[in-house]
Amino acid sequence: MGKNDKFLMIILLCLMSLILVVSPALADASAESVADGPAWWFWPLVLLIVTFIMGILAVLGGVGGGVLFVPIISGFFPFHLDFVRGTGLLVALSGALAAGPGLLKMNLASLRLAIPVALIASTCAIAGAMIGLALPTNIVQISLGATILGICALMLTAKKSEIPDVPKADRLSSALRICGVYQEASTGEIIDWKIHRTPLGLVMFVFIGVMAGMFGLGAGWANVPVLNLLMGAPLKISVATSKFLLSITDTSAAWIYLNKGCVIPMMVVPSLVGIMLGSFVGVRLLKIAKPAFIRWMVIGILAFAGIKALHKGIFG
Amino acid sequence: MEDKSIPFLEATPEQVLYAKILEWGMYIGLVILFITFTIYAFGIMDPYIPLNKISRYWTMNVHDYLEHAKIQEGWAWVGMLKYGDFINFLGIAILAGVTILCYAAIVPTLLKSKDTVFAILAILEVIVLTVAASGMLGAGGH
Secondary structure (H helix, E strand, O other): OOHHHHHHHHHHHHHHHHHHHHHHHHOOOOOOOOOOOOOOOHHHHHHHHHHHHHHHHHHHHOOOHHHHHHHHHHHHOOOOHHHHHHHHHHHHHHHHHHHHHHHHHOOOOOHHHHHHHHHHHHHHHHHHHHHHHHOOHHHHHHHHHHHHHHHHHHHHHOOOOOOOOOOOOOHHHHHOOOEEEEEOOOOOOEEEEEOOOHHHHHHHHHHHHHHHHHHOOOOHHHHHHHHHHHOOOOHHHHHHHHHHHHHHHHHHHHHHHHHOOOOOHHHHHHHHHHHHHHHHHHHHHOOOOOHHHHHHHHHHHHHHHHHHHHHHHHHO | OHHHHOOOOOOOHHHHHHHHHHHHHHHHHHHHHHHHHHHHHOOOOOOOOOHHHHHHHOOOOHHHHHHHHOOOOHHHHHHHOOOOOOOHHHHHHHHHHHHHHHHHHHHHHHHHOOOHHHHHHHHHHHHHHHHHHHOOOOOOOO
């Protein structure tokens, strides 16, 4: 994305948020508000502010927006989980769409690595979405809580390997010619990469796809460890390919939620604007923030949201 | 075929093509979403669900929401584009649909470079995403 594109995007997003903030004031002042709750614009406005903060934390904490969105919004906002999941998928999808073209052009996201993986993940995301919409809400809420706590454990324990040692590419990845080269910007070093354990990695994407569709979480938290630690792709390639991969996995699940009616524009647009604006600010704050502290904070927030989801699922 | 096995620093032609379409689709989708949301939020077109009643619906599960609001599943929103809230689905559908277009566009490039396996995988992905988008796949309600 060029400088002009970024500038255009920032202006566009600022305008969108301005509209949301200003439009209630311009709306018919005599419009009756719901007798038993705040005015209609209250929750979308809070959503905009919370997702803006979420966007900043997501960048600084190194997690996707979707994984923060679903547990926090379903735990602390009045929206039903069905709409939160639909919106969460669109939030994760938009983030991936915004990042994808640049990552592909820079050759950090690998289309060759993504295509076979995405086919499995997107097919299973459809199944996940259908399962998630068929199950009772409390069961999904309990499963979501357990998954979020599992993600916290993963974030606490999973190691990362900048350039994993892959002595020999496996047969499948060799046959599919999944390999590449990239230049490490910090050192100028040319890194020639290949992957191994491809069949096992592909099996893992069955579960990742199902979970992404079922909970509307996005799946970067699972994609990166599988691509990096299991399959041996370099960390930068794994992170970039994972981000791009979300644009495919979440597309299939998003269509299921969209077709089932789980999309309310008054929830989707403020969330998209908030999280994208927050991401822009987060990227700029990266220079001065303390990522380690923020990461601990994100894990803490996620753990709290996970417990809240469990509580909501068990006790209603 | 031979040179395809040598990895290069630059992205492959199909990867660049995919990126360009994805970028355009993303911008078009976001701009349309911005315009339609402005129309919706400022009341330029009447919404199907009045703004002051919307908070009654988002607390319901999707089954009850559709039943109470008398909204059909699937692509029924296309027939409701005269309403301010439903025109927002145009931008959302573009954002959710651009990946299908990207995959369809790279198939000829892959076939041209005799990358048959990846061409087949790309075609399969188009089928999977199109089936998901078609609304053919039902899911049980709560």
